[in-house]
Amino acid sequence: MDRSQRPRNRELRAEHYVSVLSQLMNAGLKRVYFTGGEPLTSPLARPVLERLPDPGPDGAYTLITNGLRVRRHQSWLSKTRLDKVKVSLHYFSDKSFRAIAQTSFSIQEVFDGIAAARESFERVELNTLLQRENEHEITDILHFALERRMPVQFIELVGTHFNEDRASSAVSAEGVISYLRSLTSDEHVEVAGVGQGRRVFRVDGIEVDVIHRNLGRHHVGQCGNCPVRDKCVEGFWALRIDHAGGFQPCLLRDDLRLDLRPMLSNPEGIPKAVARHVAAFTEGTL
Template identity: 70%
Template sequence: MTIPILSASSPPATDWTALRNFAALRGQFRVSLTPLCNEACWFCHNEGDVPPPHTRMHSKDRPRPGELTAADYLTVLRDVIAAGLKRVYFTGGEPLLSPLARPVLTELPDAGADGSYTLITNGSLVRRNAAWLSTTRLDKVKISLHYFSDDSLYEIAGVRFGINQILDGIDAARELFERVELNTLLQRENAHEILPILDYALKRRLPVQFIELVDTDFNEAHRDSAVTADGLIQHLRSLTTDERTEIAGVGQGRRVFRVDGVEIDIIQRILGRHHVGQCGTCPVKPRCVEGFWSLRMDHAGGVQPCLLRDDLRLDLRLLLANQASTATAIARHLSAFTEGTL
């Protein structure tokens, strides 16, 4: 038998197991197109960057500067999709504020029958961008509806352009896409509007996800705003007996109801969160309930597996400049993370 001899310059073999397992568990690849937003919701974590409400209060604290081109985004997407990570979410800030939104979203590579592209937006800019959004490969638009009046919109997001602009954006999305969903954070500021939001979603046959507040460093000053989903769950049980609990894969456990065929999700803290990787030995685990359920790529060229661990951020810029495989680097980074060797 001949034993192959590798030269000292040969790169180590890439172990794809961690990346493929993460994809098989329905892990997300969250791609931030910009940290900027036309809202400043108090609970925003801005995918790990400086949140807009913090910048409003501390003008010297700015998000990372943008470092990527549209071509860079598309290169990374082609790489990770070819490697099997095909569940892609475009986020911000507000992604439709980015000048790169159009050149990226209109040139998306084919993710295959088992892939999907989702745009997460506050809805306020959908109508003005409708013409080109209709030409994209987006499978779904998920619109944040944490408010249902001008007053609650101002209290929660600090803006005065009015709730009708957001509701019109939802209508515009429904005209463009077969799949439109809503998500609503349960909080003291909107507790009186939760049932009207539910009724609004049911009448328009829009799936909606209600989320209990997840404590992070980004919202610790507002922990008294957290409310439970208990009352909403009891109300839903009065509307339907179709209820199940899902804790499979990675991410947050959820309680799922179907009311006249419309899916209503409740992300409930008591169901736990399900992660992969070194969370068990993570030094910030005592103050973290997010864990690793998504890979996050920011507009500055970094990829990290956790909101609270900037020290685990992988910089892709040199790889992109040298036309090296970003998926290979991400796979190795993820393997090191899951093995606890980063």
């Protein structure tokens, strides 16, 4: 085991997450994603998701999951303020599921989780990481989504120190792009403001997008002289809060984390502290 890659100790309790989210939503935060690992394995998932603050008319909450635990938690998940569930479907058979996820679960359990999500939520989407192990199944995954009128996102595997062990599995997105062009001429590109660029298609009214490195990324001030910029594949597109109480505008730079723990006793000050930190990051003065 590479102990340098071990997760940080959990410092935040459920009430901390709810309090921080409440403050940031009140200050204007619009979109919140719950991701992991697998969020539904956490003992904090239910106490946090059941107490989500009102996002307002323009806000939204999204759960990103592998689908395996959705059916089990369906009864309480359906009563939360989640707007969307996004299921990571990186496989379409037991063979590829085992090869990629190193699991004994059946792919049918993932399909059942997708069905459970669709029973409870109006908006359910898929995302698929393009890999050698699933390259032969990409069109199956695409048509699975299209037949159910579910938006789907295909993501080119790009190297970071988080996925070095998967680098040999990377395949180009050009194959899925060519296939999509055989299905539709409705295509456009989005780059600025979303980090790594995405190519967006509409097939019979269903959005299919492909994220790949050839479209560039959105950098800001702090990125200008960044010593790890050559390893950056995302650019600046999300703000992350981890379970150790850290706030990060960049996953590759732990030295740019803002420690929220000293502010948890007075959470009213968190939005201003976060705003100052983001401003310093985008201006390159951190």
